[in-house]
Amino acid sequence: MRILVVDDDPLAGEMTGALLEFQGHDVLLANDAMEATSQLDAHDDIALIVSDMHMPLINGIELLEMLREQGVTLPFILLTGDMPNEQLHQTSGLSACLQKDAALETTLEHAVAQALGS
Structure with missing residues (x-):
């Protein structure tokens, strides 16, 4: 299962990614909301988004709202x-x-x- 991790702190993003990889998931990292949308455009097999709340410019809730407005309905964990x-x-x-x-x-x-229904 491919999961997109969005975090402006590279170390925190890598740590979250490592937890998910240990659980058997394939992980893509994005440093901000713009990079996240690029990753979503480039990879149609992303099943879930895990995002940090506090990021500059666009925070996690704003990213969620932006994606929902664009019709992206993937499960989203903050x-x-x-x-x-x-x-x-x-x-x-x-x-x-x-x-x-x-x-x-x-x-x-x-x-x-729970988010992936498994």
Whole structure:
């Protein structure tokens, strides 16, 4: 399963990608929303997007909204260093909102399985 990871922090993106690869997924990395849209245009086998919340110019929620306006309906998981509030969890079109914490390996694995229906 190919997953697109979007994070402006290269180290954080690589770490998230490594967790997903360890779980058996093929990972593409993008450093921002524009690179993410380019990756989506170039690869028609992307099954899921995992994005950081706090990025310059276009944050994770804005990326989700932009993609939905373009008709992209892929499952979308948002990662944040903050404690996600209830309003964030209720964002339309969001499959999951996870905190980047010590439990991320487990919570991300469960969220990916749920988002992909497996």
